[in-house]
Amino acid sequence: xxxxxxxxxxxxxxxxxxHASGAxxxxxxxxxxERIDVLWDIAVADLSMPLxxxxxxxxxxxxxxxxxxxxxxxxxxxxxxxxxxxxxxCRLSIGELESRQRNSxxxxxxxxDGVCSRQGPIDVSTxxxxxxxxxxxxxxxxxxxxxxxxxxxxxxxxxxxxxVASVSGTLLRFxxxxxxxxxxxxxxxxxxxxxxxxxxxxxTNSGWSAATSxxxxxxxxxxxxxxxxIAHSVTLGLATTGAVRVPSQPIEVVIAASIVIAGVLNLFxxxxxxxxxxxxxxGFVHGFGFANALAExxxxxxxxxxxxxxxxxxxxxxxxxxxxxxxxxxWLLSRNSRYANRLMPALSLATALTGAVWFAGRL
Amino acid sequence: MNRLRTGVFATLLGLAAELAPAGAHAHEFWVEPSTFTVxxxxxxxxxxxxxxxxxGWSLARNTQRxxxxxxxxxxxxxxxLGLDGSDPAGIARLTAPGGYVIAYRSNRxxxxxxxxxxxxxxxxxxxxxxxxxxxxTGAGRGKVREAYSRHSKALIRVGDAAGxxxxxxxxxxxxxxxxxxxxxxxxxxxxxxRLLHDGKPLAGALVTAARPGTADENLKARTDAEGxxxxxxxxxxxxxxxxxxxxxxxxxVGADWESLWASLTFELPSPLSSIAPAAPAARNAACRNRIxxxxxxxRP
Numbered sequence: 001x002x003x004x005x006x007x008x009x010x011x012x013x014x015x016x017x018x019h020a021s022g023a024x025x026x027x028x029x030x031x032x033x034e035r036i037d038v039l040w041d042i043a044v045a046d047l048s049m050p051l052x053x054x055x056x057x058x059x060x061x062x063x064x065x066x067x068x069x070x071x072x073x074x075x076x077x078x079x080x081x082x083x084x085x086x087x088x089x090c091r092l093s094i095g096e097l098e099s100r101q102r103n104s105x106x107x108x109x110x111x112x113d114g115v116c117s118r119q120g121p122i123d124v125s126t127x128x129x130x131x132x133x134x135x136x137x138x139x140x141x142x143x144x145x146x147x148x149x150x151x152x153x154x155x156x157x158x159x160x161x162x163x164v165a166s167v168s169g170t171l172l173r174f175x176x177x178x179x180x181x182x183x184x185x186x187x188x189x190x191x192x193x194x195x196x197x198x199x200x201x202x203x204t205n206s207g208w209s210a211a212t213s214x215x216x217x218x219x220x221x222x223x224x225x226x227x228x229x230i231a232h233s234v235t236l237g238l239a240t241t242g243a244v245r246v247p248s249q250p251i252e253v254v255i256a257a258s259i260v261i262a263g264v265l266n267l268f269x270x271x272x273x274x275x276x277x278x279x280x281x282x283g284f285v286h287g288f289g290f291a292n293a294l295a296e297x298x299x300x301x302x303x304x305x306x307x308x309x310x311x312x313x314x315x316x317x318x319x320x321x322x323x324x325x326x327x328x329x330x331w332l333l334s335r336n337s338r339y340a341n342r343l344m345p346a347l348s349l350a351t352a353l354t355g356a357v358w359f360a361g362r363l
Numbered sequence: 364m365n366r367l368r369t370g371v372f373a374t375l376l377g378l379a380a381e382l383a384p385a386g387a388h389a390h391e392f393w394v395e396p397s398t399f400t401v402x403x404x405x406x407x408x409x410x411x412x413x414x415x416x417x418x419g420w421s422l423a424r425n426t427q428r429x430x431x432x433x434x435x436x437x438x439x440x441x442x443x444l445g446l447d448g449s450d451p452a453g454i455a456r457l458t459a460p461g462g463y464v465i466a467y468r469s470n471r472x473x474x475x476x477x478x479x480x481x482x483x484x485x486x487x488x489x490x491x492x493x494x495x496x497x498x499x500t501g502a503g504r505g506k507v508r509e510a511y512s513r514h515s516k517a518l519i520r521v522g523d524a525a526g527x528x529x530x531x532x533x534x535x536x537x538x539x540x541x542x543x544x545x546x547x548x549x550x551x552x553x554x555x556x557r558l559l560h561d562g563k564p565l566a567g568a569l570v571t572a573a574r575p576g577t578a579d580e581n582l583k584a585r586t587d588a589e590g591x592x593x594x595x596x597x598x599x600x601x602x603x604x605x606x607x608x609x610x611x612x613x614x615x616v617g618a619d620w621e622s623l624w625a626s627l628t629f630e631l632p633s634p635l636s637s638i639a640p641a642a643p644a645a646r647n648a649a650c651r652n653r654i655x656x657x658x659x660x661x662r663p
Contacts, residue, residue: 051423051448057473057508068427072448076423079449131420 022046023136025102026152028083030122030143036090036114040077044099044106046130047073063099066108070097077110080128086120103248121161129154134184136177149307151177171310178314181290182322187255187358188286190351192319194262195224195279196326197344200334203269208340214331224279225323231283232290233312239291240308249362251288256359258282263352267345290315390415392624393575393603394467394517395650397451399630403460403522407434408451409443411467411515412650416578419650424452428469435533436463436521460522466533469513473618481507488607489569489585493620510618514538518545518629528629536561537608537623539570542591545629555593556627557586558606564590570606572596575628575650599633 025041048054048061051072055065066073074094083090095111116122122141129135137152141161150159150173162169182188199221201208211217238244262278265271290311333339390413397408409432410421426447433440434455443453443465457463476484485494514535518528530541542555558565570592572582584592586606596602605626612618 049422050420050450052425052428052472055427055472057475059475069425069448072423072425072446075446075448076450 022130022132022134023138024128025107025138025140026081026124026126027140028122028124028142030085030116030141032119032144034116036083036085036116036122038081038083038092038112038114040081040110040112041100041102041107042073042077042110042128043102044108046135047076047108050130051076061106066099073097073108074110077128078112080126081112082123082125083114083116084123085116086118088116088118090114090116105248123158123160124150124152125158126152127157129157149174153180155180167306171306171313174307174310175314175317178290178311178316179318180314181311182315182318185289187259187355188289189322190259190355191255191262191282191286192225192228192322193326194259194266194348194351195228195275196221196323196330197348198266198272198275199224199327200330201269201340201344203272207269208344210334210337210340217331218327221323221327224276225319227276228279228283228286229316229319231280232287232315235284235287236291236312236315237287237308239288240311246288248289251285252362253359254285255282255289256355256362258285259355260352260359263348263350263355266348266352391571391573391575391603391605391626392513392515393605393626393628393650394465394515395421395575395601395628396465396517396519399518399601400520401457401522404456404458405521406454406456407465407519408454409465409467409517410450410650411452412575414575414650416573416575419575421450421650422452423448423450428472429467430470431466431468431533431535433533434463434465434519435531436519437461457519457521460526461520462527462529463519463521464531464533465517465519466535467513467515468535471510471512471616471621473508473510475506475508478502478504478507481509485609488609489583490607490609492567493609507620508618509620509622510612510616511622511624512536513624515624515626516628518627530627532559532562534562535625537565537606537625539604539606539625539627541604541627541629545631550599550631550634551595551597553593553595555591556604558590558592558608558625560608560623564588565606565608566590568592568606568608570604572602572604574598574600575603576601596631599631601628601630603628 022043024043024046027039028036030036044053044061044066051069053061053065053069055068071094074097078092078094081092083092092112092114095113097111098109100107100109122143124139124141126137128137133154135153139148139150139152139159141148141150143161145161148161149170152159198208200211200217202211235244239246258278262282265274265278330339333343393412395410395412397410401407411424412419412421414420424445424447432443432453434443434457436457437459438457441455443455445451445453455465482494482497485491485497514537516530516533516535516539518530518541520526520528527547528541528545529543530545532538532540538559540557540559542557545554548554556570558568558570564586566586566588568586568590570584570586572584572594573579579598582594582596584594586592594604603626605624607622607624609620609622612621
């Protein structure tokens with residue numbers, strides 16, 4: 001029981017962050033003249049706390065509350081962006097500010113007019129991460145040299161335009177982003193762990209018993225993880241290229257539901273035959289979850305191939321790292337009968353309950 | 364082995380408790396200057412911070428909320444300047460040597476809490492009288508609407524780094540005032556603070572002393588009949604002394620209760636720094652460790 005409480009506490013501690021892996025969307029258009037256009041979309045909910053937008057404290061933001069603070073919002077954002085060109089500062093002035101929807105979420109689009117005194121590669125830096133390592137600024141820089149997507153975060157808050165648009169550079173940048181996205185995405189890790197937990201066990205007539213063949217375990221797991229990977233790669237590709245558009249809110253809800261279902265199924269040995277189908281089915285949904293962030297800067301299909309490939313590879317590397325680190329530990333734990341009888345069900349239940357909390361919070 | 368298991372369990376539990384997201388309400392508020400020691404003519408930037416323990420974030424300047432945001436010292440009283448939305452919220456150049464007090468006073472804002480959470484918050488802040496009053500009057504279990512305002516100060520030394528660190532009343536509705544020179548005693552000496560409500564001593568209030576940006580346990584004391592509370596502050600660095608007072612909200616305010624939040628921040632230098640004064644290092648703001656995701660929904 002103590003173990004269950006501990007698991008719940010630890011998992012619940014990530015609950016807030018699991019939902020706070022947000023992003024702002026920064027588009028910079030520099031056509032070669034001294035003027036540049038900057039469009040920055042920031043979620044209203046993210047701005048609410050530091051700018052105290054909820055004046056009446058009722059937990060809901062109205063257009064009046066947002067309108068009253070528009071100059072402050074623009075100033076707040078302006079302080080958190082720096083653009084240089086050819087080593088010289090670009091002066092930004094506040095332009096229009098308008099509301100718009102992104103993935104069913106309310107955003108403010110801030111327009112800045114920039115004047116850069118020098119020519120040369122553009123350098124962008126930002127500090128708008130709301131104190132969260134899970135938060136990204138997704139950059140879409142368009143210059144005469146090409147289009148440069150990039151992701152900025154607290155750990156990498158500065159980006160400089162390469163002299164030529166480099167496919168390998170984009171691939172590597174997004175490989176890192178894909179890796180990071182899995183490691184900070186608690187819900188994805190939770191689902192993956194739920195697939196892993198019973199993988200070191202075998203179903204018997206009386207319940208679970210420890211698997212005896214390590215090779216069989218690895219092969220079985222490989223099958224499940226590959227199935228999951230294929231499924232989410234398909235939807236990641238479809239959604240990022242714009243072939244399919246699904247709003248993020250229902251996807252987030254279904255991802256939370258997938259954790260609840262996977263956790264509960266782990267309690268029933270007979271349900272283990274469903275794991276492969278579960279991985280395949282929910283793999284599609286998790287792919288949409290990954291794609292929602294990338295889709296916002298990818299509306300030109302084939303140009304996004306290196307970005308998509310890099311991101312997907314990063315996701316796979318992260319998943320394999322988790323499997324590689326976790327499986328030996330689970331294998332050792334499973335040599336004790338208490339793993340099958342107590343620890344595995346307790347961890348599954350705790351994760352399922354955490355999923356239920358996320359589910360409720362995302363409705 | 365059992366002890367080891369218990370220890371590991373306790374450690375993980377503590378870790379989980381540290382990581383667990385705190386409620387959005389009942390966080391402390393304080394003014395955090397970019398530095399507590401400024402050369403004559405130097406600039407100080409002040410952040411408005413919210414949080415508890417390790418967790419904290421800064422609020423942007425909100426001109427709709429500021430009633431007073433000044434630095435008072437030997438050169439007089441001057442406003443902390445900034446544009447609406449700026450973070451740090453205010454900047455001032457301090458031109459005369461001596462002690463300055465940065466004072467911030469907000470107007471009322473509002474919040475709503477479910478009754479259970481409100482009762483927890485009352486217990487946490489030592490507001491048992493209000494809890495008893497709610498019970499006596501048979502308060503319902505619906506949401507509780509509260510008006511709150513913030514009254515915070517920070518102490519700065521300008522010029523001579525070995526000088527005194529003295530406080531003064533700044534005409535805040537709820538105010539913590541350090542009684543004597545905070546640097547006039549050994550690091551582990553008992554230091555006294557007075558809690559004033561509308562300029563008069565407030566007795567029986569819970570006062571806490573904490574080191575923002577750390578997971579250190581808060582020190583707690585109750586004010587005596589003269590509004591005094593004493594603490595031994597054994598560690599050098601930034602300290603925040605804070606208190607909350609609650610009253611029934613006036614009829615025209617549109618709330619059930621009104622709370623006043625006071626804090627005083629200052630820095631106790633390391634004893635070694637008086638032997639070998641070092642150039643002031645850039646401080647990593649304690650209130651920028653983490654931000655809690657807002658739960659506010661946008662109403663169509």
